[in-house]
Amino acid sequence: MQTLEAHTEGKTIAGGYRVERFNVDKLNDLVYLHMAVYDKLLARDFLLKKYNTAFTVVTYVGYLAYDQTDLPVAFYGVLPCFVEHGGRLTLAAQSADTMTHPAHRNKGLFVALAELTYNLCRAEGIRLVFGFPNQNSLPGFINKLGWETVGCLERFTIPVKAIPLEKIAKKFTAAKPVYDAYLNLVIQTEKQPSGICNSVLGEGYGGVYRDDEFLTYKGYTYTHTVQIGQARVWFKIKNGLIVGDITGLTDNMDEVMAKLRKLTHRLGLQQLQFQVCAKSRLYTLLKKYAEPAPSFTIAIKDLGSGIPADKLAFTFADIDIF
Numbered sequence: 001m002q003t004l005e006a007h008t009e010g011k012t013i014a015g016g017y018r019v020e021r022f023n024v025d026k027l028n029d030l031v032y033l034h035m036a037v038y039d040k041l042l043a044r045d046f047l048l049k050k051y052n053t054a055f056t057v058v059t060y061v062g063y064l065a066y067d068q069t070d071l072p073v074a075f076y077g078v079l080p081c082f083v084e085h086g087g088r089l090t091l092a093a094q095s096a097d098t099m100t101h102p103a104h105r106n107k108g109l110f111v112a113l114a115e116l117t118y119n120l121c122r123a124e125g126i127r128l129v130f131g132f133p134n135q136n137s138l139p140g141f142i143n144k145l146g147w148e149t150v151g152c153l154e155r156f157t158i159p160v161k162a163i164p165l166e167k168i169a170k171k172f173t174a175a176k177p178v179y180d181a182y183l184n185l186v187i188q189t190e191k192q193p194s195g196i197c198n199s200v201l202g203e204g205y206g207g208v209y210r211d212d213e214f215l216t217y218k219g220y221t222y223t224h225t226v227q228i229g230q231a232r233v234w235f236k237i238k239n240g241l242i243v244g245d246i247t248g249l250t251d252n253m254d255e256v257m258a259k260l261r262k263l264t265h266r267l268g269l270q271q272l273q274f275q276v277c278a279k280s281r282l283y284t285l286l287k288k289y290a291e292p293a294p295s296f297t298i299a300i301k302d303l304g305s306g307i308p309a310d311k312l313a314f315t316f317a318d319i320d321i322f
Contacts, residue, residue, distance in 0.1 A: 013065070013112050014107075014108060014112070015107050015108070015109075016067075016068055017065040017066060017067060017073065017074075017104075017107075017109065018065070018066045018070075019063050019064070019065050019066075019112075019113070019116065020063065020064050020066065021060070021062070021063055021064075021120070022051070022060045022061070022062040022063060022064055022075070022077055023060045024048065024051075024052075024060065026064055026072075027044050027047050027048055027051075028044060029064055029072040030042075030047055030064070030072070030075060030097075031043075031044050031047065032071075032072055033064075033072045033073070033074075033075055033099055033101065034097075034099065036101050036102070037099045037100070037101060037102065038099075046220060049217075049219070049220035050079070050096075050220045050320065051077065051079070052217075053079055053080045053081070053217065055213035055214060055216075055217050056080040056081060056082065056091060058080040058091070058124045058125070058126065059080070060077075061077065061078050061079075061080060061093060061117065061120055061121060061124060061126070062075065062076050062077025062078060062097075062113075062117050062120075063075070063076055063077075063113045063116050063117055063120075064113075065104075065109050065112070065113060067104065071101075072101075073100065073101040073103070073104040073109070074099065074100040074101065074104060074109035074110065074113055075097060075098065075099050075100075075113065076097075076098050076110065076113035076114050076116075076117050077096050077097050077098075077117070078093035078094060078095050078096055078117060078121065078126075078129060079093055079094045079096045079320060080092070080093045080124075080126060081093065081094065081208055081209070081214065082208070082209040082214070083128060083130075083206055083207065083208060083209060083305070083307070083312075084198075084201055084206060084207065084208075084209040085205075085206025085207075085307045085311060085312070086206070089209055090127050090128060090305050090306075090307065091124075091125050091126050091127060092126060092127065092128040092129065092130065092208075092305070093121060093126045093128075093129050093130075094129070094130055094131060094318070094319075094320060095129055095130070095131030095133075095141075095301075096131075096320045097320075098110060098113075098114075098137065110140060111140070111144050111145065114145050115145070118145075118301065118303065121303055122303055122304075126303060127302075127303050127304045127305040127306075128300060128301075128302055128303060128305040128307065129300065129301040129303065130298070130299070130300045130301075130312070130314065131147075131298075131299055131300075132153070132296035132297065132298060132299075132314075132319050133147075133296075133297055133299055134296070134297075135297075138297055138299070141299055141301075142299070145301065146301060147299045147300065147301045148299060148300060148301075148302075148309060149297055149298065149299045150298050150299065150300055150309045150310070150312055151277055151278060151279060151298045151313070152277075152278065152294055152295065152296060152297045152298055153275045153276060153277055153295045153296045153298065153314070153315075153316060154275065154276060154277075154278055154283065154292035154293065154294055154295055155273060155274070155275050155292060155293050155294075155295040156273065156274040156275075156276070156286045156289065156290040156291075156292050157271055157272075157273050157290060157293070158261070158271065158272040158273070158289055158290050159270065159271055160240075160261055160264045160265050160269060160270055160271055160272055161265070161270075162264065162265045162266075162267075162268050162269060162270055163268050164268060164270055165179055165182070165267065165268020165269075166179065166237065166239070166240075166267070166268055166269050166270075167270075168268075179268075183237065183267055186263070186266050186267055187224055187226065187263075187267075190226040190227055190228070191224060191225065191226060192225040192226060192227050192232060193215075193225065194215065194218075194219065194223050194224065194225050194234070195210060195214075195215035195218055195223070195225060195234060196210070196225060196232045196233075196234045196245055196246075196247050196317075197210050197247060198210050198245065198315065198317075198318075199245050199246060199247050199249075199280065199281075199282065199315060200277070200279075200280060200313040200314070200315060202247070203279075203280060203281055203313070204311075205279065205311055205312060205313035206307050206311050206312045206313070207312065207313055207314060207315070207318070208314070208318045221236065221321075221322060222236065223235065223236045223244065223322065224236070224237070226263070228252075228255065228256050228259045228260070229248075229252050229255055229256070230248040230250060230252060231246055231247065231248040231249055231252060231255075231256050232246070232247050232248055233245075233246050233256065233260065234246070234317055236322060237267065237269065239271070240264070240269045240270060240271035240272060240273050241260065241263065241264045241267065241269050241271070241272050241273065242273045242274075242275070242316070242322075243260070243272075243273065243274045243275075243316070244315060244316045244317030244322045245315040245316070245317040246282060249281070249282065249285065253285045253288070257289060260272055274286055274316075275295050275296070275316040276315065276316070277298065277313045277314055277315065278292075279313045280313060280315070296319070298312075298314050300312065
């Protein structure tokens with residue numbers, strides 16, 4: 001009996017495109033395609049770490065399409081992880097990179113590769129796919145792939161007056177290592193091991209399960225964790241200080257905000273930003289400090305998880321770009 005992978009490998013789909021399952025040997029093809037689509041060179045090592053989800057046993061879940069000259073022209077990939085709900089772990093995956101070469105768009109490649117990937121997910125035991133599609137891709141996920149929306153992340157932006165050290169470091173190449181050293185010096189006094197458990201789990205929702213193995217895997221991006229009183233804050237620095245998640249909040253929100261503002265100022269960042277699910281307690285607490293604006297839509301494709309959609313919640317730390 002042939003496996004799904006053997007049945008699909010080298011398959012030709014409409015338009016004469018050849019389809020291959022993504023694997024470690026095809027990382028250079030993904031680097032090439034990313035450059036063709038975004039005009040930006042993405043390091044092979046970054047993709048190697050991002051798609052090496054060996055902590056779930058399942059790795060490199062996705063497909064590449066090639067044209068008649070064997071050039072990669074489209075890709076759809078997901079990142080396996082575990083979701084916890086009601087004390088039970090379910091193998092899930094985040095819908096991550098989707099891209100089609102400009103010369104090969106509007107030919108059905110996105111839908112074809114997505115459907116192949118979902119079939120592969122089922123075969124690998126993945127029972128839930130979640131994602132954060134932008135407004136351009138959302139209609140395709142909903143209308144063509146049968147996804148459903150379960151909420152959205154909302155953005156709280158708090159301006160901070162500071163010398164724009166981060167912007168200066170971006171503008172002048174020679175300044176970047178100096179700024180990086182300064183950043184590490186400032187954070188070092190309060191820095192904790194990177195990553196925290198998922199705050200939504202403590203509020204009765206199902207969400208991404210972050211054990212030590214997951215947090216080690218998540219090291220493919222550069223983030224920081226600091227302790228503020230009883231709270232732990234997980235954040236990254238990119239055009240400001242962006243908080244991914246917070247645990248240990250009780251009646252200490254004013255203290256946490258004051259110290260985060262101070263840290264943002266010291267790091268030469270001009271905004272403190274949160275992106276949180278409207279279901280979460282943090283969302284209610286933040287309305288004291290700023291008005292929210294819609295950000296990422298949260299959507300799912302249930303492949304048999306048995307988890308009610310209204311019992312799922314996500315944080316900005318769950319997105320692959322964090």
